[in-house]
Amino acid sequence: MDIDTQWQALGTGEDETRTITKIAIFAVGGQGGGVLTDWIVNLAEANGYKAQSTSVAGVAQRTGATIYYVEMAPDTGKAPVFSLSPAQGDVDIVICAELMEAGRAVIRGFVTADKTTLIASSHRILAVSEKIVPGKGEQDSDVVLSRLGNASQKLVAFNMEEVAADNGSVISSSLFGALAGSGALPFLKSTYEDTIRKGGKGVKASLASFNASFEHAQSSAAAGSAGTKRPEQLKPEKALTVRGPEKKRAAWQLLLSRIEALPKQAHEMALAGLRKAVEFQDLEYGEEYLNHLEIVLASDTENGNWEFTRVAAKYIANAMCYDDTIRVADIKTQKTRLQRVEREIGLGAENQLELTEYLHPRMEEICGTLPVRLGKWIEARPKVFSWLDRRVNKGRRIRTHSVRGFLSLWLISSLKPWRRSFLRHEIETEHLQNWRDLAIKTVHSDYDLAVEILTCRRLIKGYSDTHKRGHSKFDRVLSSLTLLKDRKDAADWLRRLREAALLDEKGEALEGALKTIQTL
């Protein structure tokens, strides 16, 4: 039905609900939308308004998207008839406690450019669907953020979760502050503060968060820059300092000078890669890393803007620094690691920390940390292998705050000097060599394809079965090379295959993509 013509035909009066202010709150279950709703009702009543709030309780809101709704009007002595739920195109203020919920409010039609003040926290709470993707699953916040301004009459958007956390409070207080700061309601700031005080719980932190958010909302409104992210500063190149024995420092300087000789485009990556290689093993390993890079560079040309070398710098470092037991033990026993954990959990000076690591080594990992011949000998004998596996393969809780637990990991990490003679190293080195040579062989005929071959290394990650699955995806993607041979768009296809491989755990999307290639 054509609504527009119907409007004309009816030709009646004006909207009688102009004096009613309609406020919808979009939150994720558990964010405390109820507290904010109560505050708004109390605020309205304290200012001589009649107010009504409704919500939807029950299991449907456990961690899911939820809506609260408030209507208010100046008290004239009569009881206004309020609506119990928001209507599309008829909401004055929409408050969203999460960015994607703001997007949802727009999609559902509750935010309109002719009347809605949109107050949205720009932080993200990731949905399950975004987290379970093997690759990067997070949706693009900028798409939503950039649409909110046009969709609403006025937008106040900033990270209100952060403001609340910085003040030791929760998001309801910073949302309340942003509501006050937006000026969308004709109430004095002091009446908001009184409302919080009367609430009686965590008043001090709530007020601090309220005020910080109020200021933020006002300044962003004044600058007309609501909804834009803080301008991202150009990242300064990381400068590294080193300490340790003088000989080693001198050797490090020597390695750095070799990076200087690389094309500028590859510097950042090569420096990060070099650091990783040296930390993973030693300075000689860093040298090996740079050797690899220089071999790659010899086949690279300026025409490709040195992309081949840059990408190699990234993935060769990752390939060289495979995740073996020594590396894990090394990381878990470092001083910086303990400091990071203490920072993350906010350990107070008076408190004590106890750490338990959840480890589950299998015989495969043990074999990898054995001398090549011994490791191979065991692997070649399934009976011996499974006999040992039955003894090794179980969950272990290592208490790294205890001397015994710490020492067990520390001793494993002390095997580092012998790492080069272990089975895992041989396997990884061989794999690296073949992959690198394949890329170099390809680069002369198809530069882009060679870059893509290097990038496929991204598929190999994780431990045990996940690692195996990654390897199998890597092999399956590269197996398409024979089919793609001599195709102009080979690089494109390889990229598509890789992206498909990162979409799901089992590689179903990849199988589909491979089938498509077979029909080419």
Add this chain to the structure above:
Amino acid sequence: MAERSFVKEVEKLRAGEGEVFRGEGILAITKALLENGVGYVGGYQGSPISHLMDVLADAQDILGELGVHFEASASEAAAAAMLAASVHYPIRGAVTFKSTVGTNVASDALANLSSGGVTGGSLVIVGEDYGEGSSIMQERSHAFAMKSQIWLLDPRPNLPSIVKAVGDGFELSEASNTPVMLQVRIRSCHVHGEFTTKDNQRPSMSVADALENPKRDLNRIVLPPASFLHEQEKVTKRLPAALDYIQTHKLNELFGPQGSNVGIILQGGMYNGVIRALQRLGLADINGETQIPLYVMNVTYPLVPAEITEFCRTKEAVLVVEEGYPDYLEQAVGAMLQKEGLTTKLEGKGPFPEAGEYTGQVMLDSIQTFLATHCDALPGKGRAPNTPGALPDIKELQEVVPMRPPGFCVGCPERPIFAATKLVEDELGPHHIASDIGCHLFSIMPPFGIGSTTMGYGLGPASASAFNTTKTDRRSISFMGDGGFWHNGLTTSIGNAVFNQNDGVIVIVDNYYSAATGGQDILSSRANNKSKSTKHPITEAVKGVGVKWVRQLDRTYDVTQMQSILKEALTTDVKGPKVIIASSECMLNKQRREKPIINQAVKEQKRVVKTRFGVDEDVCTGDHACMRLSGCPSLTVKDLDDPLRDDPVAHIDQNCVGCGNCGEVADAAILCPSFYQADTIHNPSKTERFFSKIRGRIISALQNWRERRSLIIEEA
């Protein structure tokens, strides 16, 4: 202990004559029950009336003072059967449950009750779980009222009207010897408003009085020949009495000028929505003063033909506003107009959509369409109101904004059960899995994707009963919560499986509460409850009905153990149902219970251990395998400031309650060594401090020894 406490709010129930009560709809209903001298109250929790049960439970002292008996019924059927107390005795009784699912369960008792009829006023308060926020199939309670002849009240959704409906309901019930259903919708249960109170009334006859003076009347018992008598009585006596009462006491309301050539007939519950549409069209003012005549049916069954034909007689067209399908009211009104020989044009479904909630937009569009079609004579008032502005281009947004269905809370003890199930399926292949009603039904969502059907509360195992054959070794798996188990699952599902020698695997998810409805206590709850008998183990009940293979798991977070029990159940040679009871306390309730105690203890300088989990970001490779076995809101991802990394790594935020699922899953599924458990000891003892210092020194010595020999690279 319920999820939400009303201990403070229930004090409002003591308010006397002429005071102003402010609060939620459910609290107002409770107050109204007391004002009307109710003698006993029962019910079964479920959104949207869960809080009504919680309010009553928290108000037991007040109820006791007034001599009102309160019972948290075992099921809706038990609640409805309780109304039998009003069959012979003039005691007012009220029960409440979620509808339509609760009414389904209660319908046997309700049908018997309404056949024999009642002496004391009998009120069934149904929370209509329909539309946005609903968690059940979308049906109407109306059909139950019609099939059993129970009068149905659907009051306007404001506190004074709802409170009045409670009193009207009791009186209508007594006047017509018929039980009355009071329907309240999701949002009116939780609407905040005010009304003027009256004094509470003690019941004129208490249940004790009745016990001391037992009565019986053969004519009220449902057995031939009385049942045939009841059928006649319903239409010859009770219906006319009800119609008379409704008309005399003006339970239905007329608004607006009655002279207009169009009018709207609406369910009371639709009133605010209809008024809002008229307000936006400029046809009603802010206080509801309307220019379009309204006939508001606060009683939607029975309809009063005299009132309806009278309303329609002068109108050229009327619109029936009736939410949901089928259109019972519209059909009935149509029949009345036809019989009366009126030519009034009847509209309803047509301008309104056949099915679905009557949202603000639907209301506006449909009423406007009706008026535009049938009343060109309306006074013009100038420009069109509320012309919808151009809607923003939302196509791109739709692609980006992810779905956010409800899911397991942070630290939920049910998560590891399904992680274990997923791992077992990875190993033994996919199985037919039957789900039930409760939080555990979230297993059907990502990341678990477990479960094929849900047939009703406590019916999970019963719904797998067809899959019982010797032709294959593969067994079905079914889930059921402790709530569903005690509701009816013990007999309907477990007893049924024992009797029919079902070979399937049954997992009873025991979280100590009826958790999905708000954490109410049930028989197997571990809490001390001063008015209820708790701590009855499910294992005993299951063995009692004859299950031979029973396993009790007391810590569901032990994924490895859960996995091995499940595997054993799927492969054992033992015949008959294999029942696993997986027990751990609902984390939402546990946190609510323990957090204040723990924080207080920390303040009092007592030794307290707080546990959290973390991820070593350098060890995590960003494959997110852990997420696919968790979905915990506090286990999320974060980008690292490292050019060598492509994918974000796992990260555990400050909401972590240290349940252990992450670490256990990483262990059981052999995922990775990234997870660590961090126990923070507040106020450690002196000895602890001493040993910690020694340990710290040794560990630093080892670290320093190595550091001195290595090259340390740091960011400047």
